[in-house]
Amino acid sequence: MKQNKVSIADILSELTRATVDKRHPFRYPVLGTVSNSVSSSLRIVVLRKLYGNEAKLFFHTDLRSKKVSEIREKNQTSFLFYHPKKQLQLIIKATAIVHYKNDVSLRFWKSSSANSVKGYTGKKTPGTFSSEYNPNLQPVFFENVENLSLVEKGYENFVLIENNIVSIEALQLRRNGHIRMLFQYDSDTNEWKDDYLIP
Numbered sequence: 001m002k003q004n005k006v007s008i009a010d011i012l013s014e015l016t017r018a019t020v021d022k023r024h025p026f027r028y029p030v031l032g033t034v035s036n037s038v039s040s041s042l043r044i045v046v047l048r049k050l051y052g053n054e055a056k057l058f059f060h061t062d063l064r065s066k067k068v069s070e071i072r073e074k075n076q077t078s079f080l081f082y083h084p085k086k087q088l089q090l091i092i093k094a095t096a097i098v099h100y101k102n103d104v105s106l107r108f109w110k111s112s113s114a115n116s117v118k119g120y121t122g123k124k125t126p127g128t129f130s131s132e133y134n135p136n137l138q139p140v141f142f143e144n145v146e147n148l149s150l151v152e153k154g155y156e157n158f159v160l161i162e163n164n165i166v167s168i169e170a171l172q173l174r175r176n177g178h179i180r181m182l183f184q185y186d187s188d189t190n191e192w193k194d195d196y197l198i199p
Contacts, residue, residue: 008168025081027047029081035069043067047059058161061159075095076094077095088172090169094165095164096163098160124136
């Protein structure tokens with residue numbers, strides 16, 4: 001990063017690293033959604049893939065989860081990332097596409113580890129009330145699962161969310177003056193426009 005500027009190339013590089021490095025702080029962003037009832041919801045998701053040249057980021061989730069119904073109602077998503085060591089905050093705004101049982105979701109399913117998708121084999125709908133502790137997971141899956149075929153029935157509940165990035169707002173915290181920038185993606189030219197914002 002330059003002294004008085006945050007680089008979109010550096011941002012995309014960090015996000016790409018987070019898709020493969022489980023210890024990277026950008027690996028687990030906060031996802032914000034809004035429903036038609038105008039209530040907002042926040043939760044942590046796992047960043048699975050970034051196509052920086054197309055401004056797309058992906059995570060997967062359970063078809064039965066509240067976030068899927070909210071995204072289907074209003075396809076606007078927001079993500080909050082923070083890198084404590086670099087003191088860099090990102091707010092990403094996007095429009096989302098739900099992929100269910102199509103070529104895109106199947107490709108991601110086949111490239112996923114069994115451990116990352118075994119949660120979708122649960123019989124209960126995530127977020128529903130229970131009178132007692134229920135991990136919603138068969139005991140055979142409590143340990144490490146190596147073979148994707150063992151969790152194949154989870155594909156019935158597997159949803160891939162494609163988020164087409166509209167903008168990235170970056171805030172670089174510094175003692176000698178914060179840097180705040182807005183990057184807007186132009187899908188017609190595949191280019192980023194950057195502007196300074198007052199921090």
